[in-house]
Amino acid sequence: MLSVQQVGKTYGPFHALRDVTFSAQGGEVFGLLGPNGAGKTTLLRILATLLRPDSGQAQVAGFDITRDPEAIRARIGIVNGGMGLPARLTGREVLQSFARLYGLTRAQTDARITELDDRLELGRTLDTRAGEYSTGMKQKVVIARAVIHDPPVLILDEAASGLDIFARRTLLDFVQASRAPGRLTVYSTHVMSEVEEVCDRVAILHGGALITLGTLNGILDATGERTLERAFFALVRGQPTGGAHV
Ligand SMILES: Nc1ncnc2c1ncn2[C@@H]1O[C@H](COP(=O)(O)OP(=O)(O)OP(=O)(O)O)[C@@H](O)[C@H]1O
Secondary structure, eight states, X not given: OEEEEEEEEEETTEEEEEEEEEEEOTTOEEEEEOOTTSSHHHHXXXXXXXXXXXXXXXXXXXXXXXXXXXXXXHHXXXXXXXXXXXXXXXXXXXXXXXXXXXXXXXXXXXXXXXXXXXXXXXXXXXXXXXXXXXXXXXXXXXXXXHTTTOOSEEEXXXXXXXXXXXXXXXXXXXXXXXXXXXXXXXXXXXXXXXXXXXXXXXXXXXXXXXXXXXXXXXXXXXXXXXXXXXHHHHHHTTSOSSOOBO
């Protein structure tokens, strides 16, 4: 479902990603964990075909990021922190316009909106203009918009950032419930407790390099630590704190 081979990316002299290799399967919620500047957003932008790597290769949903970017874009949904909504449209109108772009019929769109209303507790966001949304209302509609076409791969980049405990709970429950054969959710965050709660496996990025990959229990066993946070510190001890320079 997702395969990344020796991907590297530099910004000028700065190595944002260095030789990153891993794969993730359908049925998983795959965590990408790392502190600010670790390279998570750069990696996700490469997987979403929004940015080209300088080296290496990757395949998403069976297609190559360089050769078949259009096919990948049709099969992924992506949520990141900077996404806006048109202030004058209601949530329903936002979802309907995206559904049209993806070629859903009116009946399919209505059924999908009903399903997402149930799963994401969209409630009054559907008939309220986006300009009047709280942060939580906005993020729910952004997530619903990302999955309106029921993509096999969902990429969430710091999706819980800024959410209160109610909206965060809805998001984490949604991610849990999205786990299904043939479906992959990539959940990127710097918040260890979110990874502990929802992810089946986790890749830890630090300074642009993948420093470990495994199940939560596997990482705890390998480091002899009790929490992911303690394991993280044990793993990065002695490593440079920023992206390594060329
Ligand atoms: N367009 C750019 N030009 C120069 N440097 C960049 C650019 N984009 C990212 N970087 C640098 O690359 C490194 C990795 O950034 P990236 O946003 O991928 O990290 P991240 O793990 O997503 O961190 P955060 O959680 O802070 O967003 C950072 O040091 C960042 O400053």
